[in-house]
Amino acid sequence: MFNPIFGPLKSRRFGWSLGIDVSGQAKQCNFDCLYCELVAKKPQEHMQDILAPTLILNALKSALDKLESPLDVCTTTANGEPTLYPYLKDLIVGMQGLIPKGVQTLILSNGSRFGVSEVQEALVHYDIVKFSLDAIWPKVFSRIDRPHKDLSLAKILEGVLDFAPKYGGFLVAEVLLVAGVNDNPAHIKDLADFLRQVPNLRRIDLSTIDRPPAHQAKPLEPAKLQELMAHFQGLPLSLPKRVLEQTQVPSSKEAFLELLRCRPLSVEEARCYLSARQLQELQEMGALQTKQVGQIHFYYHP
Numbered sequence: 001m002f003n004p005i006f007g008p009l010k011s012r013r014f015g016w017s018l019g020i021d022v023s024g025q026a027k028q029c030n031f032d033c034l035y036c037e038l039v040a041k042k043p044q045e046h047m048q049d050i051l052a053p054t055l056i057l058n059a060l061k062s063a064l065d066k067l068e069s070p071l072d073v074c075t076t077t078a079n080g081e082p083t084l085y086p087y088l089k090d091l092i093v094g095m096q097g098l099i100p101k102g103v104q105t106l107i108l109s110n111g112s113r114f115g116v117s118e119v120q121e122a123l124v125h126y127d128i129v130k131f132s133l134d135a136i137w138p139k140v141f142s143r144i145d146r147p148h149k150d151l152s153l154a155k156i157l158e159g160v161l162d163f164a165p166k167y168g169g170f171l172v173a174e175v176l177l178v179a180g181v182n183d184n185p186a187h188i189k190d191l192a193d194f195l196r197q198v199p200n201l202r203r204i205d206l207s208t209i210d211r212p213p214a215h216q217a218k219p220l221e222p223a224k225l226q227e228l229m230a231h232f233q234g235l236p237l238s239l240p241k242r243v244l245e246q247t248q249v250p251s252s253k254e255a256f257l258e259l260l261r262c263r264p265l266s267v268e269e270a271r272c273y274l275s276a277r278q279l280q281e282l283q284e285m286g287a288l289q290t291k292q293v294g295q296i297h298f299y300y301h302p
């Protein structure tokens, strides 16, 4: 019998995560992204195979009862898009009664249904909502996300802007870059400008392909990714591990503070520029402050 619970798995950005898959065995998604790690499949507007919420909640309770390792988040995800699940609100409300204190609820969505009122009613119950935004130009959107024919990018963007001010939790956006598809600097500039308008956006996870995708798609080189980062000036950006590992820029404290004025830096990224001791000295001087966003600590210019 299908078990909708998997993990816990360690995620760099959210910590130890227990996954809750609401779409069952077959992929059910309204996108068919170029970079999807699941099998390629024609997008669908609605879920056809629907798991009963009680089945998912019973499986979650049983997994939590047996759990011996630490846990940071319970993640609603899907072998597809979780906001297509028609009982999402019942599920999250039921989950809240089962999840131990201190463990947060997280949902990973493609953001395509944030304007739908029933979806909003469910999302507001999550501690962390993460949505993908890979494109801001319709042609790029069609090419990278390969959406269901009735989905409009303009409506999706409207939905994000409608939902964000109603949401009081951690709102995180993910931008996944595919070489030669959505990495045009003018496109990224427009995309970052849109994200600047999203109220309450707490973090932007910039990433590229790191597992074999469903279609022909190539990752961006770390150097190109670093170049594009400039467009996210002032926004709380979290970079992929591969880029961080290759960012070994010797820096003075002055140059580092200059960079920090442009955008907050995660502690992990800041260590690519200065030693732990230098960072501590700057903190003691009051030249920088820290703030936790999800599982990631950021340095901010005060």
Ligand code: SF4
Pocket (backbone or CB within 6 Å): 029, 030, 031, 032, 033, 035, 036, 037, 038, 078, 079, 080, 081, 110
């Ligand atoms: S939204 Fe997610 S599940 Fe759906 S096709 Fe894209 S990557 Fe795959």
